[in-house]
Amino acid sequence: MADNTYMLEVVTPERVLQSNEVSFTVVPAIDGELGVMKNHAPLVAALNIGVLRYVDAAGSEKSIAISGGFIEVLDNEGRVLAETAEHGHEIDVLRAKAARERAERRLEQRAENINYTRAEQALKRAIARLKAAGAYSD
C-alpha cells in the first residue's frame, strides 16, 4: 500500500518462512541491532542468534526468532538466510521455557562432560524464541 515498503524474505534451508512487503526491519547483527528501511544501500551483514523484528505494510510489528545467519539487501529486496527461523506466534512457549531452564541448569552445574559453548548457544536460542513469542522475563 504505502510506497515506503520493500520486499523482505526470510529463508531457511527447509522452507521460505515468509516473503512480504515491510516498511522497517531490525536484525540482530553481530555488532548490535541494525535497522533497514527502504532504499538502503547494498548490504551484507552477519547475524547473531536473536530476534528479527519488522513492521509490515499494514503497520503492525512482528517478530521472528532466528538462530544466526546473514542478511543481504539489494535494490529494495532484503533476504535473510538463517539456519532456523520461526514466527513469534508459531513458537511453543512451554517448550522454549523448558529448553531455557534445561540450558541454565547445565550452565550452572558446570559439569566437565558438557559442551559449554553448545549449552550457551542453546540458552541464547531459547531466549530468542521466548522474546519473539513475547513471553520473555528475567
Next chain:
Amino acid sequence: MAGAGIREFKRRIRSVKNTQQITKAMKMVSAAKLRRAQEAAEASRPYNETLRDTLARLAAVTFDVRHPLLAKREDVKKVGYVVITADRGLCGAYNTNIIRAANTAIENDERKIENGIVAVGRKARDFYRKRSGLDAEFINLGDNISYADAREIGQYVVNAYENEEVDEVYLIYAKFINVLRQVPTVTQLLPIEPPEKDEEEKDIVIDYLYEPSADEILLALLPRYIGSQIFNALLESKASEHGARMTAMGNATQNAGEIIDSLTLAMNKARQAAITDEILDIVGGAEALNKGGK
C-alpha cells in the same frame, strides 16, 4: 492326481499375487515419498542459491583471507569420503552403485594414501564396517531429512578437518536426474573451492556494505556452506532412493504379473489335459462296452 497338480498351481499363483500386492503398494508409497523429497529439494533451493551467490561475491572481494577451510594443504596424508546411501534395500542397484562409485574414487586416487569413510545410511555403514576405515556413521535419518542432520554431519567433518585428522574431504551421493536415472556423483567438500560467479554477473560489481567486515562474514559463511552442500546432497539422495525404489518395485510388479500369466496358462493346460484324459477314459470304456455287446 491331476487335481493335485492344479491345486499346486493355484497355491503358487496366490503366493505370487500376494507378493505383487506388496510390491505394488511399495511402489505407490515410494511415489508419494519421492514427491515429498522433491518438494523438500525445491524448498531448499532459495537458501542454497543465495548462500552460493553470496559466497561467490565474497570470494571475489576477499582474496587474502586465510581461512583453514579454504587453504589447500601441501601435505595430504589422509582423504575422507562421506558416502551417502539409503538405510534400506529393495531399491535395485541404488546402494551398490554408490558404494561402487566410492570404491572407484578411492582406487583412482593415485597418491595411494590413507582414507577414511564417513558412512551416512545403514547400507554404507554395513559395507564399510566389514572392511577397515570406517571413521563415523550417521544412520536412521528417516524419510524426512531435517537441516539439523546435515549440520551434525557438517560439524563432524569440519572438526575432523580442522584437527587435521583428514586433509581433503569428498562427498559421494546419487544426483537425482529423473525416476529412471540417478547418477552417483563425487564432489569435493573440503578444502572449499569457492563457486564462480555466474557469467552475466561477472562484470557487475556491486559495492556492498559488509557488516562487520567481508572477512568476518566469509568466516561465518563457510561452515554454513558445508552444511548446505551436505543438506542438498542428502535431499538429492533421498529423491534418488525413492526414484530407484519406485522403478525397482514397478519392475517387480510387472515380473510378478508375467509369472502369474505363465502359471495361469500352465494351470489351464494341466486342467485341459486332465479333462482330455477323463474323456479318453470314458470314451475308451464305452467303446469297450459296445464291442463287448456286439
